[in-house]
Amino acid sequence: MAKRSAGILLYRRGAAGVEVLLAHPGGPFWAKKDEGAWSIPKGEIGPQEDPQAAARREFLEETGVALDGEMSPLGAFRQPSGKTVLAFALEGDLDPSLIKSNLCRIEWPPKSGREIDIPEIDRAGWFSLAEARARVVAGQRPILAALAEKLLA
Secondary structure, three states: OOEEEEEEEEEEEEEEEEEEEEEOOOOOOOOOOOOEEEEEOOOOOOOOHHHHHHHHHHHHHHOOOOOOOOOOEEEEEOOOOOOOEEEEEEEOOOOHOOOOOOOOEEOOOOOOOEEEEEEEEEEEEEHHHHHHHHHHOOOHHHHHHHHHHHOOO
């Protein structure tokens, strides 16, 4: 069975229009990558776990921020890896400088047998929808489009 992840696309409305919060993955592989590297905070859905609960848990783990409020489903989005991301929109605000990600262990360099601890995300930021389309990984661009469509409806 293909893996499933759940995530929250946090958005806010300002004088310049809608902005979304994206997270940059931590670790040496992503350190010098920017355009096409960012993501919505997301992670795997546990066995028997409610997707919305998983999305909230993953947002908290990756950012250190617990979100309240009603989430709106954006849909299920198949990624190039074969994984499906269940995305939810939530209107809110937070200061990206206060984000504190949990750590995860990876093998680095690959196939070296050496493991290091890295933050799941090393930073986050607010982006207009146009700028977010350029920064987000290609498989998540449809999530941004779904939010734009939902907000226009």
